[in-house]
Amino acid sequence: MNTRNQYLMALAKRNVKAYIANPKTRAVMVAGSVAEGLCDEYSDCDMSIYYEEMPSEEELDLARQQNGGSERLWVLGDPSEDALVESYLVNGVECQFGHVTIAQWEKDMAAVAEEMDVRSPLFKAMSGTLSGIPLYGEPLIRQWQANLVNFPEPLAKRMVEDYLKFFPIWGVQPKLARRDALLWYHQILVESAQNLLGVLSGLNRLYYSTFQFKRMGKWVAQMEIAPRNLAPRLEGLFGSDPTVAVQQLEALVQETVELVELHMPQIDTSAAKGRLGWRQQPWEPAGL
Secondary structure: OOHHHHHHHHHHHHHHHHHHOOOOEEEEEEEHHHHHOOOOOOOOEEEEEEEOOOOOHHHHHHHHHHOOOOOOOEEEEEHHHOEEEEEEEEOOEEEEEEEEEHHHHHHHHHHHHHHOOOOOOHHHHHHHHHHOEEEEOHHHHHHHHHHHHOOOHHHHHHHHHHHOOOOOHHHOHHHHHOOOOHHHHHHHHHHHHHHHHHHHHHHOOOOOOOOOOOOHHHHHHOOOOOOOOHHHHHHHHOOOOHHHHHHHHHHHHHHHHHHHHHHOOOOOOHHHHHHOOOOOOOOOOOOO
């Protein structure tokens, strides 16, 4: 841990005391950059707090005051739905506290596996749980982590199928260059990069979410199944000349499709493969 990580971990351990004093609290963990050991001077402190039943507004206000917190910066969710996230400053550091009942969190995790909504922001929360560090109620958090490690195979397959969609920009780049379509071009690059990561995360059984996706290099480093030098090649798409970038993207898509065929041969790759090598041809005026 660097010194900023040590500071924020100490801050988290101090903050937690105000919440575990509430008898409704069953478990607390620190997540995000603090848990991953990647803090810098811009990092916030993410904590998840799990309850038998949701605390009242008065109980939340009391904990914030005991922590010497500022007024709330923002609030998301509704306590009546057994989940709420609030943010406030402690010693100048933004601290984000997710409050949720055990029943609701376990219901959310089960719903991801049952409904197989691979675009759900819950994937980010589930990934955060896997890397989280328990500060209180460790047995319960370790049980959730053990369950999440067993990535459901149907969910992995759905991820690959859902993200295996690519607009063949390599076939229309000369046309786009004449149409003042810079924003659309970059939008396609971003969506293509996200889809590549989604497919490969499915192959590697990782809970991937496009929501506020950060630290791509660290994410890719977890992958045992991936094109060679994936992270720098994805980053290179956004700094290369468009004529080069689209060719590099096509190569990445082709290599990813080949990996799908090798590791999940039950997936139909025909649509993605059919767009590889395609180029739109210009037409010439002919006699009418």
